[in-house]
Amino acid sequence: MYDLSPAVDAEVPPGTNLLISGPPLTGKRSLALDILSEGATNGDGAIIVTTKDGAKRVLSDFEKRTTYDGKPVAVVDCVTRQQGVGEIRDDDRIKYTSSPVDMTGIGIKLSEFLQAFYQDRNIEQNRIMLHSLSTLLMYADLQTVFRFLHVFTGRIQSVEGLGLFVIDSSAHDDKTMNTLKQLFDGIITTSEDGEPEVRLASN
Secondary structure (H helix, E strand, O other): OEEOOOOOOOEEOOOEEEEEEEOOOOOHHHHHHHHHHHHHHOOOEEEEEEOOOOHHHHHHHHHOOOOOOOOOEEEEEOOOOOOOOOOOOOOOOEEEOOOOOOHHHHHHHHHHHHHHHHHHOOOOOEEEEEEOHHHHHHHOOHHHHHHHHHHHHHHHHHOOOEEEEEEEHHHOOHHHHHHHHOOOOEEEEOOOOOOOEEEEOOO
16 A cells, blocks of 8 residues: 555555646645655655656755655656757656657656666555646647556556646646546645545545
8 A cells, every 4th residue: 555644644555546636836746745755765666757847856856855865766857858958868867858748758768767666676666746737738639648648547557656646727627627537546636725635536
């Protein structure tokens, strides 16, 4: 089981994919990072796919929660190359895609990290965060994002990982939200004036 505390009071089985949904400035990204860093503290692998912030900022925010040096913490950076920041190469900690549009590249880089952690290093529990689905939906249509996520969530299920997918609920219509929700085993809803609410699909 994956314990989501202390961020939220819940446990979920391996292979679970959760949507973290809420309006802007309700702590969605922070909540996801808290769940990942708590796992990393206890020896879980942590992979962050970022379509909004560069890897340096993501790792800096992660470091505020727990030290990642020597731990299986990795970032798929979909931002930095798009900004044209000179020559940058993949390493053991960070892999780059050309942009958030490159969903094939995102899937490949994620698979490389999952193989390195799950198969090569025998790390049985891995937590994967994607921030943010809203960025993907800015660049691609719903059908394309749905197909990408169908493969992405399936990959997490196959390695018995925990997937956390962040979305700005106020940026999308009901059809988009309801279509995407089909892919997930539960939803964590954030709000401005309350604690995050967890709803897991009934087994």
